[in-house]
Amino acid sequence: xxxxxxxxxxxxxxxxxxxxxxxxxxxxxxxxxxxxxxxxxxxxxxxxxxxxxxxxxxxxxxxxxxxxxxxxxxxxxxxxxxxxxxxxxxxxxxxxxxxxxxxxxx
Numbered sequence: 001x002x003x004x005x006x007x008x009x010x011x012x013x014x015x016x017x018x019x020x021x022x023x024x025x026x027x028x029x030x031x032x033x034x035x036x037x038x039x040x041x042x043x044x045x046x047x048x049x050x051x052x053x054x055x056x057x058x059x060x061x062x063x064x065x066x067x068x069x070x071x072x073x074x075x076x077x078x079x080x081x082x083x084x085x086x087x088x089x090x091x092x093x094x095x096x097x098x099x100x101x102x103x104x105x106x
Contacts, residue, residue, distance in 0.1 A: 070096060 008015050043049050072089060080086060 072092065078085060
């Protein structure tokens with residue numbers, strides 16, 4: 001380690017120039033490396049890919065869009081068939097849909 005330290009201290013300009021060149025090359029290649037990355041991933045022919053396509057064609061929504069799962073708790077003795085409950089639930093779903101357009105709800 002001592003030998004390396006002495007060499008670096010003796011050749012300061014060479015070491016600084018090396019690191020500057022390395023930094024310039026890194027900055028220059030960063031854009032092409034970033035462009036090579038992809039945010040999409042698919043495996044055609046795999047079951048999950050095929051199911052996602054079926055969901056897209058059947059429901060018209062992107063399967064990667066996580067669905068909302070609203071849970072509605074009714075008071076004791078009240079059912080979905082009770083008067084006015086269906087319309088209240090429909091309004092709740094409409095408000096959720098307006099809050100998040102394009103979302104899926106189940």
